[in-house]
Amino acid sequence: MFDDFFIRALIAGIGIALVTGPLGCFIIWRRLSFFGDTLSHSALLGVTIAFFFELNIAFSVFLISSAIALILLKLQKTTKLPGDALLGLLAHSSLAVGLVVIGFLTTIRFDIMGLLFGDILAVNEIDLLIIWIGGALILLILKFIWKPLFASTVNHELAEAEGMNPDKVNAIFTILLAAIIAISIKIVGLLLITGMLIMPAAMARNVSNNPNQMVKLSIIGGLLSVIIGLFSSLEINSPSGPSIITAALVLFCLTLIKIKNYSELKK
Amino acid sequence: MNKLNSETLIKVDNVGLFKNDKWLVKGVSLEVKRGEIVTLIGPNGSGKTTTAKIALGIHKNIEGKVLKFTEKVGYVPQKISIDWTLPIRVVDFMLLTQNLSNEEIINALKLTGVEHLKNNNLSNLSGGEFQRVLIARAIAKNPDLLVLDEPVQGVDFKGEISLYELIKEISEKVNCGILLISHDLHVVMSSTDYVVCLNGHVCCSGTPQSVANNNKYQELFGDRASTILSVYEHKHDHTHSADGTIKRKQ
Numbered sequence: 001m002f003d004d005f006f007i008r009a010l011i012a013g014i015g016i017a018l019v020t021g022p023l024g025c026f027i028i029w030r031r032l033s034f035f036g037d038t039l040s041h042s043a044l045l046g047v048t049i050a051f052f053f054e055l056n057i058a059f060s061v062f063l064i065s066s067a068i069a070l071i072l073l074k075l076q077k078t079t080k081l082p083g084d085a086l087l088g089l090l091a092h093s094s095l096a097v098g099l100v101v102i103g104f105l106t107t108i109r110f111d112i113m114g115l116l117f118g119d120i121l122a123v124n125e126i127d128l129l130i131i132w133i134g135g136a137l138i139l140l141i142l143k144f145i146w147k148p149l150f151a152s153t154v155n156h157e158l159a160e161a162e163g164m165n166p167d168k169v170n171a172i173f174t175i176l177l178a179a180i181i182a183i184s185i186k187i188v189g190l191l192l193i194t195g196m197l198i199m200p201a202a203m204a205r206n207v208s209n210n211p212n213q214m215v216k217l218s219i220i221g222g223l224l225s226v227i228i229g230l231f232s233s234l235e236i237n238s239p240s241g242p243s244i245i246t247a248a249l250v251l252f253c254l255t256l257i258k259i260k261n262y263s264e265l266k267k
Numbered sequence: 268m269n270k271l272n273s274e275t276l277i278k279v280d281n282v283g284l285f286k287n288d289k290w291l292v293k294g295v296s297l298e299v300k301r302g303e304i305v306t307l308i309g310p311n312g313s314g315k316t317t318t319a320k321i322a323l324g325i326h327k328n329i330e331g332k333v334l335k336f337t338e339k340v341g342y343v344p345q346k347i348s349i350d351w352t353l354p355i356r357v358v359d360f361m362l363l364t365q366n367l368s369n370e371e372i373i374n375a376l377k378l379t380g381v382e383h384l385k386n387n388n389l390s391n392l393s394g395g396e397f398q399r400v401l402i403a404r405a406i407a408k409n410p411d412l413l414v415l416d417e418p419v420q421g422v423d424f425k426g427e428i429s430l431y432e433l434i435k436e437i438s439e440k441v442n443c444g445i446l447l448i449s450h451d452l453h454v455v456m457s458s459t460d461y462v463v464c465l466n467g468h469v470c471c472s473g474t475p476q477s478v479a480n481n482n483k484y485q486e487l488f489g490d491r492a493s494t495i496l497s498v499y500e501h502k503h504d505h506t507h508s509a510d511g512t513i514k515r516k517q
Contacts, residue, residue: 028352029350029352029353031350031352147364150363151363151364153353154349154353154355154360154363155344155347157320157323157325157342157344158342158344158347158363158364159363159364160323160324160325161320161323161324161325161340161342161344161414162340162341162342162364162365163338163340163364164364205352205354208354209354209356209388210354210355210356210359211353211354211355211359212359213354214354
Protein backbone atom coordinates (compact mmCIF):
# COMPACT_ATOMS: atom_id res chain seq x y z
CA MET A 1 0.00 0.00 0.00
CA PHE A 2 2.61 2.52 1.13
CA ASP A 3 6.25 2.40 0.28
CA ASP A 4 8.70 1.35 2.96
CA PHE A 5 10.34 4.77 3.06
CA PHE A 6 7.00 6.36 3.86
CA ILE A 7 6.30 3.93 6.72
CA ARG A 8 9.79 4.59 8.10
CA ALA A 9 9.22 8.33 7.86
CA LEU A 10 5.95 7.95 9.75
CA ILE A 11 7.53 5.86 12.53
CA ALA A 12 10.39 8.35 12.84
CA GLY A 13 8.08 11.36 12.94
CA ILE A 14 5.86 9.77 15.57
CA GLY A 15 8.90 8.99 17.71
CA ILE A 16 10.04 12.61 17.54
CA ALA A 17 6.57 14.01 18.26
CA LEU A 18 6.27 11.88 21.40
CA VAL A 19 9.42 13.50 22.79
CA THR A 20 9.03 17.08 21.54
CA GLY A 21 5.52 17.27 23.08
CA PRO A 22 6.53 17.29 26.76
CA LEU A 23 9.91 19.00 26.17
CA GLY A 24 8.15 21.72 24.18
CA CYS A 25 5.83 22.48 27.10
CA PHE A 26 8.83 23.27 29.28
CA ILE A 27 10.29 25.41 26.50
CA ILE A 28 7.09 27.47 26.39
CA TRP A 29 6.75 27.64 30.18
CA ARG A 30 10.33 28.73 30.66
CA ARG A 31 10.33 31.10 27.67
CA LEU A 32 13.15 29.24 26.05
CA SER A 33 12.01 29.41 22.42
CA PHE A 34 15.19 31.18 21.38
CA PHE A 35 17.17 28.68 23.32
CA GLY A 36 15.97 25.98 20.94
CA ASP A 37 17.07 28.19 18.05
CA THR A 38 20.51 28.68 19.54
CA LEU A 39 20.93 24.97 20.09
CA SER A 40 19.88 24.14 16.56
CA HIS A 41 22.25 26.77 15.15
CA SER A 42 25.06 25.26 17.13
CA ALA A 43 24.03 21.92 15.64
CA LEU A 44 25.45 23.09 12.31
CA LEU A 45 28.86 23.21 13.94
CA GLY A 46 28.19 19.70 15.24
CA VAL A 47 27.37 18.45 11.76
CA THR A 48 30.49 19.91 10.19
CA ILE A 49 32.62 18.42 12.94
CA ALA A 50 30.94 15.08 12.30
CA PHE A 51 31.95 15.34 8.62
CA PHE A 52 35.44 16.45 9.50
CA PHE A 53 36.19 13.62 11.93
CA GLU A 54 33.83 11.13 10.29
CA LEU A 55 31.70 10.77 13.41
CA ASN A 56 28.03 9.86 13.72
CA ILE A 57 26.04 13.05 13.11
CA ALA A 58 23.62 12.59 16.03
CA PHE A 59 26.49 11.92 18.41
CA SER A 60 28.55 14.90 17.31
CA VAL A 61 25.57 17.29 17.34
CA PHE A 62 24.66 16.10 20.82
CA LEU A 63 28.18 16.82 22.10
CA ILE A 64 28.36 20.31 20.59
CA SER A 65 24.80 21.29 21.55
CA SER A 66 25.24 20.16 25.15
CA ALA A 67 28.53 22.01 25.33
CA ILE A 68 26.88 25.20 24.05
CA ALA A 69 23.97 24.72 26.45
CA LEU A 70 26.27 24.30 29.44
CA ILE A 71 28.36 27.30 28.37
CA LEU A 72 25.15 29.31 28.29
CA LEU A 73 24.18 28.24 31.81
CA LYS A 74 27.65 29.21 32.98
CA LEU A 75 27.59 32.59 31.20
CA GLN A 76 24.18 33.37 32.69
CA LYS A 77 25.66 33.03 36.14
CA THR A 78 28.90 34.90 35.51
CA THR A 79 28.07 37.79 33.17
CA LYS A 80 25.70 40.69 33.48
CA LEU A 81 24.25 40.23 29.99
CA PRO A 82 20.59 39.29 29.70
CA GLY A 83 19.65 35.79 28.57
CA ASP A 84 18.52 36.76 25.08
CA ALA A 85 21.76 38.61 24.35
CA LEU A 86 23.77 35.57 25.40
CA LEU A 87 21.58 33.33 23.26
CA GLY A 88 22.17 35.56 20.24
CA LEU A 89 25.89 35.65 20.93
CA LEU A 90 26.16 31.87 21.08
CA ALA A 91 23.78 31.24 18.17
CA HIS A 92 25.60 33.51 15.77
CA SER A 93 29.10 32.57 16.80
CA SER A 94 28.46 28.83 16.58
CA LEU A 95 26.70 29.28 13.23
CA ALA A 96 29.61 31.38 11.94
CA VAL A 97 32.26 28.98 13.17
CA GLY A 98 30.27 26.13 11.62
CA LEU A 99 30.20 27.88 8.24
CA VAL A 100 33.90 28.72 8.43
CA VAL A 101 34.69 25.08 9.06
CA ILE A 102 32.49 24.07 6.13
CA GLY A 103 34.53 26.45 3.99
CA PHE A 104 37.64 24.38 4.72
CA LEU A 105 35.93 21.13 3.82
CA THR A 106 36.36 21.64 0.09
CA THR A 107 36.64 17.94 -0.59
CA ILE A 108 33.23 17.13 0.81
CA ARG A 109 30.01 17.85 -1.04
CA PHE A 110 27.62 19.20 1.52
CA ASP A 111 23.84 19.17 1.28
CA ILE A 112 23.01 22.34 3.20
CA MET A 113 19.34 22.24 2.27
CA GLY A 114 19.07 18.72 3.63
CA LEU A 115 20.71 19.86 6.81
CA LEU A 116 18.47 22.87 7.24
CA PHE A 117 15.17 21.23 6.40
CA GLY A 118 15.89 17.58 7.02
CA ASP A 119 14.94 14.68 4.86
CA ILE A 120 12.47 12.52 6.66
CA LEU A 121 11.92 10.35 3.60
CA ALA A 122 15.57 9.28 3.67
CA VAL A 123 15.37 7.76 7.15
CA ASN A 124 16.90 4.30 7.44
CA GLU A 125 16.58 1.56 10.06
CA ILE A 126 19.55 2.79 12.08
CA ASP A 127 18.03 6.28 12.26
CA LEU A 128 14.80 4.72 13.52
CA LEU A 129 16.71 2.90 16.25
CA ILE A 130 18.52 6.10 17.27
CA ILE A 131 15.25 8.02 17.41
CA TRP A 132 13.24 5.48 19.35
CA ILE A 133 15.93 4.38 21.81
CA GLY A 134 17.20 7.93 22.27
CA GLY A 135 13.65 9.22 22.57
CA ALA A 136 12.73 6.60 25.15
CA LEU A 137 15.80 7.53 27.18
CA ILE A 138 14.97 11.23 27.03
CA LEU A 139 11.38 10.59 28.17
CA LEU A 140 12.55 8.31 30.96
CA ILE A 141 14.98 10.90 32.32
CA LEU A 142 12.37 13.64 31.92
CA LYS A 143 9.87 11.61 33.94
CA PHE A 144 12.50 11.12 36.60
CA ILE A 145 13.26 14.85 36.97
CA TRP A 146 9.69 15.99 36.29
CA LYS A 147 8.75 17.19 39.75
CA PRO A 148 11.86 19.22 40.58
CA LEU A 149 12.00 20.57 37.03
CA PHE A 150 8.39 21.69 37.16
CA ALA A 151 8.87 23.18 40.63
CA SER A 152 11.90 25.18 39.48
CA THR A 153 9.96 26.30 36.40
CA VAL A 154 7.26 27.76 38.62
CA ASN A 155 9.67 29.31 41.11
CA HIS A 156 13.38 28.68 41.29
CA GLU A 157 13.89 29.90 44.85
CA LEU A 158 10.98 27.98 46.24
CA ALA A 159 12.31 24.80 44.67
CA GLU A 160 15.78 25.56 46.03
CA ALA A 161 14.48 26.28 49.54
CA GLU A 162 12.48 23.08 49.67
CA GLY A 163 15.39 20.90 48.62
CA MET A 164 14.60 20.19 44.95
CA ASN A 165 18.05 20.94 43.52
CA PRO A 166 16.89 23.18 40.66
CA ASP A 167 20.35 23.94 39.25
CA LYS A 168 21.02 20.26 38.70
CA VAL A 169 17.69 19.49 37.02
CA ASN A 170 17.98 22.61 34.84
CA ALA A 171 21.32 21.38 33.54
CA ILE A 172 19.85 17.93 32.89
CA PHE A 173 16.89 19.47 31.06
CA THR A 174 19.24 21.47 28.85
CA ILE A 175 21.12 18.33 27.94
CA LEU A 176 17.85 16.60 27.10
CA LEU A 177 17.08 19.45 24.71
CA ALA A 178 20.47 19.03 23.07
CA ALA A 179 19.72 15.31 22.79
CA ILE A 180 16.36 15.70 21.06
CA ILE A 181 17.92 18.15 18.61
CA ALA A 182 20.69 15.68 17.94
CA ILE A 183 18.41 12.76 17.20
CA SER A 184 15.91 14.72 15.13
CA ILE A 185 18.35 16.79 13.05
CA LYS A 186 18.29 14.35 10.14
CA ILE A 187 14.50 14.11 10.17
CA VAL A 188 13.15 17.63 10.39
CA GLY A 189 16.39 19.57 9.96
CA LEU A 190 17.89 22.44 11.92
CA LEU A 191 15.30 25.09 11.14
CA LEU A 192 12.27 22.97 11.86
CA ILE A 193 13.33 21.36 15.13
CA THR A 194 12.32 24.40 17.12
CA GLY A 195 9.04 24.42 15.23
CA MET A 196 8.31 20.88 16.37
CA LEU A 197 9.31 21.84 19.91
CA ILE A 198 7.22 25.00 20.11
CA MET A 199 4.17 24.57 17.91
CA PRO A 200 2.51 21.50 19.47
CA ALA A 201 3.05 22.99 22.94
CA ALA A 202 1.72 26.35 21.79
CA MET A 203 -1.48 24.87 20.42
CA ALA A 204 -1.87 22.84 23.61
CA ARG A 205 -1.51 25.99 25.71
CA ASN A 206 -4.50 27.48 23.90
CA VAL A 207 -6.81 24.71 25.01
CA SER A 208 -5.58 23.54 28.40
CA ASN A 209 -5.90 24.79 31.95
CA ASN A 210 -3.43 22.62 33.82
CA PRO A 211 0.10 21.37 33.19
CA ASN A 212 -0.65 17.65 32.75
CA GLN A 213 -3.42 18.34 30.29
CA MET A 214 -1.13 20.64 28.32
CA VAL A 215 1.55 17.95 28.06
CA LYS A 216 -0.95 15.36 26.81
CA LEU A 217 -2.50 17.72 24.26
CA SER A 218 0.95 18.79 23.14
CA ILE A 219 1.87 15.18 22.36
CA ILE A 220 -1.43 14.66 20.51
CA GLY A 221 -0.89 17.90 18.55
CA GLY A 222 2.61 16.81 17.56
CA LEU A 223 1.40 13.36 16.44
CA LEU A 224 -1.40 14.87 14.37
CA SER A 225 1.01 17.33 12.75
CA VAL A 226 3.37 14.53 11.73
CA ILE A 227 0.61 12.29 10.39
CA ILE A 228 -1.31 15.00 8.56
CA GLY A 229 1.89 16.63 7.29
CA LEU A 230 3.37 13.40 5.91
CA PHE A 231 0.17 12.19 4.26
CA SER A 232 -0.44 15.54 2.62
CA SER A 233 3.16 15.71 1.41
CA LEU A 234 2.54 12.34 -0.21
CA GLU A 235 -0.75 13.54 -1.69
CA ILE A 236 0.33 16.92 -3.09
CA ASN A 237 4.03 16.10 -3.45
CA SER A 238 5.23 18.87 -1.10
CA PRO A 239 8.52 18.76 0.87
CA SER A 240 7.78 16.64 3.94
CA GLY A 241 9.57 18.48 6.78
CA PRO A 242 7.95 21.86 6.02
CA SER A 243 4.62 20.07 5.44
CA ILE A 244 4.70 18.78 9.02
CA ILE A 245 5.23 22.29 10.36
CA THR A 246 2.53 23.67 8.07
CA ALA A 247 0.13 21.05 9.39
CA ALA A 248 1.07 22.18 12.92
CA LEU A 249 0.33 25.76 11.93
CA VAL A 250 -3.13 24.78 10.69
CA LEU A 251 -3.81 22.92 13.95
CA PHE A 252 -2.62 25.94 15.92
CA CYS A 253 -5.10 28.14 14.05
CA LEU A 254 -7.88 25.68 14.86
CA THR A 255 -7.07 25.95 18.58
CA LEU A 256 -7.35 29.73 18.24
CA ILE A 257 -10.92 29.30 17.04
CA LYS A 258 -11.61 27.27 20.16
CA ILE A 259 -10.35 30.13 22.33
CA LYS A 260 -12.60 32.53 20.50
CA ASN A 261 -15.59 30.28 21.15
CA TYR A 262 -14.71 30.13 24.83
CA SER A 263 -14.54 33.87 25.21
CA GLU A 264 -17.84 34.23 23.40
CA LEU A 265 -19.44 31.70 25.72
CA LYS A 266 -18.31 33.71 28.70
CA LYS A 267 -20.03 36.84 27.50
CA MET B 268 6.12 22.86 76.25
CA ASN B 269 9.59 23.39 77.55
CA LYS B 270 11.24 25.61 75.00
CA LEU B 271 14.62 25.53 76.68
CA ASN B 272 15.13 21.88 75.87
CA SER B 273 13.51 21.80 72.47
CA GLU B 274 15.52 20.76 69.47
CA THR B 275 17.31 23.27 67.24
CA LEU B 276 16.05 23.16 63.65
CA ILE B 277 18.37 25.64 62.05
CA LYS B 278 21.39 27.52 63.24
CA VAL B 279 22.78 30.46 61.33
CA ASP B 280 26.25 31.30 62.52
CA ASN B 281 27.81 34.67 61.78
CA VAL B 282 26.75 34.71 58.12
CA GLY B 283 27.24 37.47 55.58
CA LEU B 284 26.73 38.01 51.87
CA PHE B 285 28.97 40.23 49.78
CA LYS B 286 27.44 41.03 46.42
CA ASN B 287 27.92 43.78 43.84
CA ASP B 288 30.66 45.47 45.88
CA LYS B 289 28.78 45.70 49.14
CA TRP B 290 27.74 43.68 52.11
CA LEU B 291 24.03 42.93 51.93
CA VAL B 292 24.19 41.53 55.43
CA LYS B 293 27.07 40.77 57.70
CA GLY B 294 27.61 38.95 60.96
CA VAL B 295 24.09 37.63 61.44
CA SER B 296 23.54 34.77 63.84
CA LEU B 297 20.26 33.27 64.84
CA GLU B 298 18.69 30.00 65.79
CA VAL B 299 15.20 28.59 65.39
CA LYS B 300 14.00 25.87 67.70
CA ARG B 301 10.99 23.63 67.47
CA GLY B 302 7.81 25.33 68.61
CA GLU B 303 9.39 28.78 68.48
CA ILE B 304 8.63 31.83 66.36
CA VAL B 305 11.67 33.94 65.53
CA THR B 306 10.94 37.23 63.83
CA LEU B 307 13.27 39.29 61.68
CA ILE B 308 12.40 42.95 61.58
CA GLY B 309 14.19 45.90 60.11
CA PRO B 310 13.76 48.73 57.63
CA ASN B 311 13.73 48.21 53.85
CA GLY B 312 17.06 47.00 52.55
CA SER B 313 18.21 45.87 55.96
CA GLY B 314 18.78 42.32 54.75
CA LYS B 315 15.77 40.49 56.15
CA THR B 316 15.00 38.59 52.96
CA THR B 317 18.68 38.05 52.27
CA THR B 318 19.12 36.53 55.72
CA ALA B 319 16.15 34.23 55.18
CA LYS B 320 17.48 33.15 51.79
CA ILE B 321 20.88 32.45 53.29
CA ALA B 322 19.22 30.31 55.94
CA LEU B 323 17.30 28.45 53.24
CA GLY B 324 20.40 27.80 51.15
CA ILE B 325 19.19 29.90 48.20
CA HIS B 326 22.18 32.22 48.35
CA LYS B 327 25.41 30.44 47.70
CA ASN B 328 28.93 31.82 48.26
CA ILE B 329 28.12 33.14 51.69
CA GLU B 330 30.39 33.83 54.57
CA GLY B 331 29.79 31.99 57.80
CA LYS B 332 27.92 28.77 58.35
CA VAL B 333 24.34 27.53 58.19
CA LEU B 334 23.51 24.31 59.97
CA LYS B 335 20.18 22.88 58.98
CA PHE B 336 18.87 19.95 60.96
CA THR B 337 15.80 19.19 58.92
CA GLU B 338 14.88 18.76 55.28
CA LYS B 339 11.16 19.35 55.84
CA VAL B 340 11.07 23.05 55.05
CA GLY B 341 8.09 25.13 54.00
CA TYR B 342 8.80 28.47 52.35
CA VAL B 343 6.56 31.42 51.57
CA PRO B 344 8.65 33.73 49.39
CA GLN B 345 8.15 37.46 49.42
CA LYS B 346 7.52 37.77 45.74
CA ILE B 347 6.37 35.16 43.33
CA SER B 348 4.97 35.70 39.90
CA ILE B 349 3.40 32.96 37.85
CA ASP B 350 3.97 33.38 34.17
CA TRP B 351 0.72 33.29 32.23
CA THR B 352 2.34 30.89 29.80
CA LEU B 353 2.02 28.27 32.50
CA PRO B 354 -1.49 26.92 33.05
CA ILE B 355 -1.53 25.92 36.69
CA ARG B 356 -4.39 25.49 39.14
CA VAL B 357 -4.24 25.92 42.89
CA VAL B 358 -4.36 22.14 43.29
CA ASP B 359 -1.34 21.68 40.96
CA PHE B 360 0.53 24.36 42.87
CA MET B 361 -0.15 22.62 46.19
CA LEU B 362 1.61 19.52 44.82
CA LEU B 363 4.61 21.51 43.57
CA THR B 364 7.30 20.16 45.87
CA GLN B 365 5.39 17.54 47.80
CA ASN B 366 2.97 14.65 47.43
CA LEU B 367 -0.33 15.28 49.19
CA SER B 368 -3.59 13.40 49.46
CA ASN B 369 -6.72 15.17 48.37
CA GLU B 370 -7.70 15.42 52.02
CA GLU B 371 -4.42 17.07 52.97
CA ILE B 372 -4.84 19.60 50.18
CA ILE B 373 -8.37 20.50 51.25
CA ASN B 374 -7.44 20.72 54.92
CA ALA B 375 -4.54 23.07 54.24
CA LEU B 376 -6.65 25.29 51.99
CA LYS B 377 -9.41 25.31 54.61
CA LEU B 378 -6.98 26.52 57.26
CA THR B 379 -6.19 29.62 55.24
CA GLY B 380 -9.78 30.01 54.11
CA VAL B 381 -9.41 29.41 50.38
CA GLU B 382 -10.67 25.86 49.83
CA HIS B 383 -13.25 27.15 47.36
CA LEU B 384 -10.39 28.19 45.04
CA LYS B 385 -8.95 24.69 44.72
CA ASN B 386 -9.65 24.33 41.00
CA ASN B 387 -9.11 27.96 40.07
CA ASN B 388 -6.23 28.99 37.91
CA LEU B 389 -3.41 30.64 39.85
CA SER B 390 -3.23 33.58 37.48
CA ASN B 391 -6.86 34.46 38.24
CA LEU B 392 -6.36 34.88 41.99
CA SER B 393 -6.18 38.24 43.71
CA GLY B 394 -3.03 39.16 45.60
CA GLY B 395 -4.55 38.28 48.95
CA GLU B 396 -6.01 34.99 47.75
CA PHE B 397 -2.67 34.05 46.24
CA GLN B 398 -0.90 34.83 49.50
CA ARG B 399 -3.28 32.51 51.36
CA VAL B 400 -2.63 29.77 48.81
CA LEU B 401 1.12 30.28 49.29
CA ILE B 402 0.77 29.83 53.03
CA ALA B 403 -1.51 26.80 52.60
CA ARG B 404 1.05 25.18 50.32
CA ALA B 405 3.88 25.78 52.77
CA ILE B 406 2.06 24.26 55.74
CA ALA B 407 0.27 21.41 53.95
CA LYS B 408 2.84 18.73 54.74
CA ASN B 409 3.47 19.80 58.35
CA PRO B 410 7.03 21.02 57.83
CA ASP B 411 9.55 21.16 60.66
CA LEU B 412 10.68 24.62 59.68
CA LEU B 413 8.53 27.31 58.14
CA VAL B 414 10.10 30.40 56.63
CA LEU B 415 7.58 33.16 55.97
CA ASP B 416 8.74 36.28 54.15
CA GLU B 417 6.13 38.98 54.70
CA PRO B 418 3.41 36.35 54.50
CA VAL B 419 0.40 38.64 54.79
CA GLN B 420 1.23 41.25 52.17
CA GLY B 421 -1.77 42.06 50.06
CA VAL B 422 -4.14 40.40 52.50
CA ASP B 423 -6.95 42.58 53.81
CA PHE B 424 -6.77 43.90 57.33
CA LYS B 425 -9.06 41.39 59.00
CA GLY B 426 -7.43 38.56 57.13
CA GLU B 427 -4.01 39.77 58.20
CA ILE B 428 -4.76 39.38 61.88
CA SER B 429 -6.40 36.01 61.43
CA LEU B 430 -3.45 34.79 59.34
CA TYR B 431 -0.99 35.80 62.05
CA GLU B 432 -3.19 33.99 64.55
CA LEU B 433 -3.15 31.01 62.24
CA ILE B 434 0.65 31.13 62.05
CA LYS B 435 0.87 31.12 65.83
CA GLU B 436 -1.63 28.28 65.98
CA ILE B 437 0.38 26.29 63.44
CA SER B 438 3.59 26.67 65.39
CA GLU B 439 1.82 25.25 68.43
CA LYS B 440 -0.23 22.56 66.74
CA VAL B 441 2.26 21.33 64.16
CA ASN B 442 5.07 22.04 66.59
CA CYS B 443 7.36 23.44 63.96
CA GLY B 444 9.82 26.28 64.16
CA ILE B 445 8.98 29.48 62.33
CA LEU B 446 11.26 32.14 60.92
CA LEU B 447 9.06 35.12 60.19
CA ILE B 448 9.96 38.28 58.34
CA SER B 449 7.88 41.35 58.84
CA HIS B 450 8.04 45.06 58.93
CA ASP B 451 4.67 45.16 60.60
CA LEU B 452 5.86 45.59 64.16
CA HIS B 453 2.52 45.73 65.89
CA VAL B 454 1.05 42.39 65.01
CA VAL B 455 4.29 40.51 65.02
CA MET B 456 5.51 41.64 68.41
CA SER B 457 2.61 39.99 70.17
CA SER B 458 3.00 36.58 68.53
CA THR B 459 6.71 36.00 68.56
CA ASP B 460 9.14 34.43 71.00
CA TYR B 461 12.34 36.03 69.83
CA VAL B 462 13.01 39.10 67.72
CA VAL B 463 16.08 39.86 65.65
CA CYS B 464 16.25 43.46 64.55
CA LEU B 465 18.38 43.86 61.42
CA ASN B 466 19.99 46.82 59.77
CA GLY B 467 22.63 45.19 57.58
CA HIS B 468 23.84 43.55 60.76
CA VAL B 469 22.10 42.46 63.94
CA CYS B 470 21.11 45.71 65.53
CA CYS B 471 19.67 44.08 68.61
CA SER B 472 17.89 40.88 69.49
CA GLY B 473 16.03 39.25 72.32
CA THR B 474 12.49 38.90 73.58
CA PRO B 475 9.98 41.27 71.99
CA GLN B 476 9.88 43.25 75.22
CA SER B 477 13.63 43.67 75.49
CA VAL B 478 14.01 44.62 71.83
CA ALA B 479 11.26 47.19 72.10
CA ASN B 480 13.06 48.69 75.06
CA ASN B 481 16.41 48.72 73.32
CA ASN B 482 17.79 52.14 72.40
CA LYS B 483 19.21 51.01 69.08
CA TYR B 484 15.85 49.65 68.09
CA GLN B 485 14.14 52.88 69.03
CA GLU B 486 16.68 54.85 67.01
CA LEU B 487 16.09 52.65 63.99
CA PHE B 488 12.35 52.88 64.01
CA GLY B 489 11.96 56.35 65.47
CA ASP B 490 8.61 57.36 66.83
CA ARG B 491 6.93 54.16 65.69
CA ALA B 492 9.01 52.26 68.19
CA SER B 493 7.56 54.05 71.15
CA THR B 494 4.07 52.96 70.25
CA ILE B 495 5.23 49.37 70.49
CA LEU B 496 6.07 49.80 74.15
CA SER B 497 2.48 50.28 75.01
CA VAL B 498 1.05 47.95 72.44
CA TYR B 499 0.65 44.31 72.88
CA GLU B 500 -2.70 44.09 71.29
CA HIS B 501 -3.19 45.41 67.81
CA LYS B 502 -3.95 49.09 67.44
CA HIS B 503 -5.78 50.01 64.31
CA ASP B 504 -3.78 53.08 63.44
CA HIS B 505 -2.92 52.18 59.91
CA THR B 506 -4.15 50.34 56.86
CA HIS B 507 -2.39 48.49 54.10
CA SER B 508 -2.51 49.07 50.41
CA ALA B 509 -2.62 46.09 48.08
CA ASP B 510 1.13 45.63 47.99
CA GLY B 511 1.37 45.55 51.77
CA THR B 512 2.76 49.00 52.34
CA ILE B 513 1.49 50.83 55.35
CA LYS B 514 -0.82 53.75 54.98
CA ARG B 515 -1.23 55.75 58.15
CA LYS B 516 -4.64 57.00 59.04
CA GLN B 517 -4.80 60.75 58.98
